[in-house]
Amino acid sequence: MKRLATLFCLALSASAANAAILSFEDVPGATAGYYNNPIPDDYAGYDWTGFYVTDTTYLAAIRSGNSSGITDGAWAASNGGGSPASVTGETLFNFYGADFTRLRFSTAATLTLIAYSGGAPLYTDSFTIGATPVTKSYSWTGIDRLEFIPSVGTLGTNVAIDRLNLVPVPEPETYALMLAGLSLIGAVARRHKRRQTA
Ligand SMILES: [Ca+2]
Ligand SMILES: [Ca+2]
Numbered sequence: 794m795k796r797l798a799t800l801f802c803l804a805l806s807a808s809a810a811n812a813a814i815l816s817f818e819d820v821p822g823a824t825a826g827y828y829n830n831p832i833p834d835d836y837a838g839y840d841w842t843g844f845y846v847t848d849t850t851y852l853a854a855i856r857s858g859n860s861s862g863i864t865d866g867a868w869a870a871s872n873g874g875g876s877p878a879s880v881t882g883e884t885l886f887n888f889y890g891a892d893f894t895r896l897r898f899s900t901a902a903t904l905t906l907i908a909y910s911g912g913a914p915l916y917t918d919s920f921t922i923g924a925t926p927v928t929k930s931y932s933w934t935g936i937d938r939l940e941f942i943p944s945v946g947t948l949g950t951n952v953a954i955d956r957l958n959l960v961p962v963p964e965p966e967t968y969a970l971m972l973a974g975l976s977l978i979g980a981v982a983r984r985h986k987r988r989q990t991a
Contacts, residue, residue: 813837815957817846818866826850829873838961839886843878846870847953862894862953864926869955871896872941879940882961885910888939889958890930895922896951903944904952908936922952935962 815837823830825848832841848868849860863869872878888908895902908916916933922943933939939959943950963971 813959814865815870815959816865816955817868817870817957820846820868823848823868825867831873832870837959838883839959840881840883841878842881843872843876844870844880845873861925862892862896862955864892864894864928864955866955869894869953870957871951871953872943873951875943875945875950877940877942879938880957880959881938882936882959884964885935885937885962887960887962888916888931888933888936889960890928891957892926892928892953892955893920893922894926894953894955895924896953902950902952904950905940905942905944906931907940907942908933909938909940910936922950926953926955928956 817832820830820832820836822833823846828845828847830846832844832846834840846868849863862871893904902922903919904922905919906917907914915936916931918929918931920927920929941952941954943952
């Protein structure tokens, strides 16, 4: 009985393996000290457009830059060149927030986030980004695409993004599997109890 419960918990945690705060520490092919490491498609189960990663080596060195945009580990994502960037899921996901920092230039800048499902905008928010990180929290559920659109300054607006909290929405078959596991545990527990009372 105990072993069955353990197995069930293992299966549950495996199905939740994608649920994570992305810190961009493990992007394949990224070179330290280089400013434009693209995030490849399928990284963490998402497709990335206009997204790059940079590390402390680079961020500490760039002109008027800072490394404070990295709020966890040694790497952060950014919209290379100050352009809009987006992340797309192959299935629906929830967006719970991220840390945002303006990487360069002293002019005030805003960042607009727009979340879509099936091409229809569901959620949006705009806020000022500064040279110190701001942690934003959301509960944007059931989306398949999230856009990050910076206001365009003289030289573009480079935004560091770290601790990006994206959680896949479980698919119906995952729920079915969980239900099956639960009823199996229930059945075994009942049989166990019958045997004890017999
Ligand atoms: Ca990081
Ligand atoms: Ca893909």
